[in-house]
Amino acid sequence: MANSVLFVTIFIFFSMTLSSSTNPKHFTVELIHRDSPHSPLYNPQTTPTDRLHSAFLRSISRSRRFNHQPQTDLQSGLIGAGGEFFMSITIGTPPTNVLAIADTGSDLTWVQCKPCQQCYKENGPIFDKEKSSSYKSEPCDSRNCNALSTTERGCDEDKKVCKYRYSYGDRSFTRGDVATETISIGSASGSPVSFPGTVFGCGYNNGGNFDETGSGIIGLGGGYLSLISQLGSSISNRFSYCLSHKSSTMNGTSVINLGTSSIPSGASIVSNVVSTPLVDKEPQTYYYLTLEAISVGNTKIPYTSSMYYPNEDGVSSAATKGNIIIDSGTTLTLLESGFYDRFGAAVEESVTGAKRVSDPQGLLSHCFKSGSAEIGLPEITVHFSGAEVRLSALNAFVKMSEDMVCLSMIPTNEVGIYGNFAQMDFLVGYDLEARRVSFQRMDCSAEM
Numbered sequence: 001m002a003n004s005v006l007f008v009t010i011f012i013f014f015s016m017t018l019s020s021s022t023n024p025k026h027f028t029v030e031l032i033h034r035d036s037p038h039s040p041l042y043n044p045q046t047t048p049t050d051r052l053h054s055a056f057l058r059s060i061s062r063s064r065r066f067n068h069q070p071q072t073d074l075q076s077g078l079i080g081a082g083g084e085f086f087m088s089i090t091i092g093t094p095p096t097n098v099l100a101i102a103d104t105g106s107d108l109t110w111v112q113c114k115p116c117q118q119c120y121k122e123n124g125p126i127f128d129k130e131k132s133s134s135y136k137s138e139p140c141d142s143r144n145c146n147a148l149s150t151t152e153r154g155c156d157e158d159k160k161v162c163k164y165r166y167s168y169g170d171r172s173f174t175r176g177d178v179a180t181e182t183i184s185i186g187s188a189s190g191s192p193v194s195f196p197g198t199v200f201g202c203g204y205n206n207g208g209n210f211d212e213t214g215s216g217i218i219g220l221g222g223g224y225l226s227l228i229s230q231l232g233s234s235i236s237n238r239f240s241y242c243l244s245h246k247s248s249t250m251n252g253t254s255v256i257n258l259g260t261s262s263i264p265s266g267a268s269i270v271s272n273v274v275s276t277p278l279v280d281k282e283p284q285t286y287y288y289l290t291l292e293a294i295s296v297g298n299t300k301i302p303y304t305s306s307m308y309y310p311n312e313d314g315v316s317s318a319a320t321k322g323n324i325i326i327d328s329g330t331t332l333t334l335l336e337s338g339f340y341d342r343f344g345a346a347v348e349e350s351v352t353g354a355k356r357v358s359d360p361q362g363l364l365s366h367c368f369k370s371g372s373a374e375i376g377l378p379e380i381t382v383h384f385s386g387a388e389v390r391l392s393a394l395n396a397f398v399k400m401s402e403d404m405v406c407l408s409m410i411p412t413n414e415v416g417i418y419g420n421f422a423q424m425d426f427l428v429g430y431d432l433e434a435r436r437v438s439f440q441r442m443d444c445s446a447e448m
Contacts, residue, residue: 087218090184090192091200092132099124100216102256104328107223107285108148108164109183110174110201111216117205121212129179129202136197138162138178144199145178147224153178164201172208174216176201183227185258195234199225221285222278222432228258229432236260240429241328243420244444245394254444263429264440274387275438278430279322287430288322289437290385291416294335296346297378304339321385324416326437328428333409333419340365340411347407352376359406364398367406375405382422389439395422 087102091111098111112119114128129135138144140155145162154163162178179202186192203216210216219226220239228239235258243254257263264273279288291303303323323336335343344366348356353373356366368375380396382389398408398421408421425445429438 086214088186089218091127091181092129093134093182094132095182095184096125096127096132098127098215100214100218101211102218102220104220105286106217106219107221107226107229108152108166108178108199108201109217109219109225109227110164110166110176110203112206113176113202113204115204118207119204120207120210122210122215123212124215126215127202132181134182134196135202136180138180138199144180144225148178166201168208172210173206174201174203175205176203178202195231198227198230222287223283223285226285231258235262237432238262238430239432240427242427242442242444243328243424245424263431264427264438273438273440274384274389275429275436276384276387278432278435278437280435281322286325287327287437289324289326289418290321291324291382291418292385293383294343295379295381295383296343297350299346299350300383301339301342301346303383304336324418326418326423326428328420328423330417330419331408331421332417333422334412334414334417335409336416337411337413340409343409344407344411347378347380350378354405357404359400363410364406364408365410367400367404369404371403377405382418387439389422389426390441391422392425395424 086099088097088099090096091098100109100111112122112126114126114130116126119126137159139160140157140162142162145153145155148162148164152164152166154165155161156163156177163175164178165173165175167173178199180197180199182194182196183198183200184192184194201216206216220228223229228235238260239256239258240262241254241256276289279290281288293300293302295301347366348368351368352375354368354370354375357369359365359367377393377397380391382391396408397405399405408419423439425441425443427438427440427442427444429440431438
């Protein structure tokens with residue numbers, strides 16, 4: 001799934017052992033960018049431009065997943081690999097170390113399982129359910145089985161065991177049994193914490209474009225079966241992440257947090273925290289926000305998305321609820337094409353010291369190249385419902401060479417996505433009980 005799943009270029013690594021300790025109220029784990037020298041996937045032969053281009057391609061590929069669906073406080077370390085998060089957990093009794101893609105756009109956690117009918121090559125050990133004393137199959141009539149859609153679930157009538165099946169846009173697939181197991185998550189501040197009875201998919205038939213570094217998917221979406229939803233009160237229904245724009249360097253770190261103190265206590269001018277409502281809509285997996293407008297300097301442009309979010313009378317509204325998905329895994333921000341035409345024109349008019357040029361790779365639509373002059377870039381402010389998020393130049397533009405920058409936002413004819421470049425150096429908090437997402441500007445490379 002390395003070509004179809006797009007996440008911020010970060011992996012999650014935990015160093016952990018099984019623990020039966022009482023769940024603490026906060027976990028924090030370091031994130032390591034996939035292109036950082038700290039990453040096991042680091043390739044010194046690729047150039048920064050090559051890495052950016054690969055990340056942009058993954059962004060576009062991942063965005064298609066949002067339109068074509070597949071049939072205690074914790075802080076976890078992330079290492080970005082190929083635009084994907086990898087999260088290290090342990091599963092089973094005795095525990096098996098598992099490194100899997102951490103996906104905010106998926107719900108059911110699944111890993112490769114022995115005995116395999118067909119498993120793709122992976123570097124680490126494959127979980128053997130027959131060697132775990134805590135493994136338990138889910139029956140076909142269970143609530144957990146029925147939480148899967150009718151296209152995603154099946155039943156072994158002979159064994160009365162619930163089955164799952166997922167397929168992805170790049171023709172990757174996984175099939176297996178739905179079961180419960182003990183999953184343990186590490187903490188930077190103490191021993192790992194165990195969560196018995198966690199629902200997951202034991203995949204014995206898997207193939208496609210999955211990276212051999214990972215064992216499967218860890219679902220961090222908003223649906224019933226996601227790891228976030230299952231941990232629920234154990235993490236006070238809260239999590240956050242802080243992604244550093246320096247995370248591809250030796251000195252840059254990023255983190256993901258789960259638990260009570262993972263998000264700011266409330267919006268305020270003093271703390272520079274703003275928040276906006278999460279919008280409940282189908283599919284529940286995704287985190288929907290309402291984008292009202294984007295300002296380029298002093299020019300405020302109402303956000304319209306008539307193709308996908310018309311009112312009852314078929315007329316677009318600038319404040320149609322839930323018109324954009326916030327996703328930590330998509331690198332670029334994708335905006336409705338009709339709006340983008342006006343937005344892009346305003347950006348082009350506001351850039352000084354440079355002329356518009358074509359992206360040599362043909363992926364980004366608004367690039368600017370200077371001669372000897374310094375490029376002047378406009379301030380861009382994103383207006384969510386009840387929250388104004390002021391972006392830095394690094395949030396909105398990407399430096400492609402010494403004399404060329406490109407807008408890291410592109411048009412789409414499908415659902416809008418607020419990507420991770422726009423979220424860099426913000427503490428982005430999800431309060432799933434209050435149903436709000438908060439933004440607080442901070443240096444994510446500093447120790448949190």
